[in-house]
Amino acid sequence: AQSVTQLGSHVSVSEGALVLLRCNYSSSVPPYLFWYVQYPNQGLQLLLKYTSAATLVKGINGFEAEFKKSETSFHLTKPSAHMSDAAEYFCAVIPSNFGNEKLTFGTGTRLTIIP
Amino acid sequence: NAGVTQTPKFQVLKTGQSMTLQCAQDMNHNSMYWYRQDPGMGLRLIYYSASEGTTDKGEVPNGYNVSRLNKREFSLRLESAAPSQTSVYFCASSEFLAGETQYFGPGTRLLVL
Numbered sequence: 001a002q003s004v005t006q007l008g009s010h011v012s013v014s015e016g017a018l019v020l021l022r023c024n025y026s027s028s029v030p031p032y033l034f035w036y037v038q039y040p041n042q043g044l045q046l047l048l049k050y051t052s053a054a055t056l057v058k059g060i061n062g063f064e065a066e067f068k069k070s071e072t073s074f075h076l077t078k079p080s081a082h083m084s085d086a087a088e089y090f091c092a093v094i095p096s097n098f099g100n101e102k103l104t105f106g107t108g109t110r111l112t113i114i115p
Numbered sequence: 116n117a118g119v120t121q122t123p124k125f126q127v128l129k130t131g132q133s134m135t136l137q138c139a140q141d142m143n144h145n146s147m148y149w150y151r152q153d154p155g156m157g158l159r160l161i162y163y164s165a166s167e168g169t170t171d172k173g174e175v176p177n178g179y180n181v182s183r184l185n186k187r188e189f190s191l192r193l194e195s196a197a198p199s200q201t202s203v204y205f206c207a208s209s210e211f212l213a214g215e216t217q218y219f220g221p222g223t224r225l226l227v228l
Contacts (some may be wrong), residue, residue, distance in 0.1 A: 009155065034216070041221075042222075043119070043207075043221045044158075044169075044205070044217075045221035046217075046218075052195050090158070102212075103160070105157040105158040106157055107155055107156060113215060
């Protein structure tokens, strides 16, 4: 069964610093990978999605993620943190788009931005 | 274009009471989902509907029932609420079942006393 692990339930970075949120997955087939963001008291919205077209995926709000098959990782980065990036971030995986595989979420990483 | 809407936004129930959470989408999506979100556990799938007329259990279906009323609407029912069902419930939809981006509603915060 597929699973996804997010290292660090809480991450704090200074405004202007690099943001790095870690995600590792386990899947026996090439996966579909997602990063979602949840702002306080809101639903989730898609940041970016990997579908095997390119290993480096660019998303909204300056975020990007790189798929590394050898490391089974899909870490999320942003070069310079902004106060508005404070939110909870979820990595999610679907093993493939064949059959009835469902989206499995990681436990989330809460990002705090220090002024 | 409202996307995914959910009602109510917040509800307090006593143990044993029943209620139905409503969800509707206006994106003509085929698939719809119900998740619950609990601290430190991410989102867990309760039930989903791959297409109109079908429903299937997810990871944590016990204590819940669903109805896919039509292509737009997917409701979640708690027949006899328990404190363990205190959670935030999210409805989502996608064009098709697998590999597709899911679009989420704003959530329903449920407290069972």
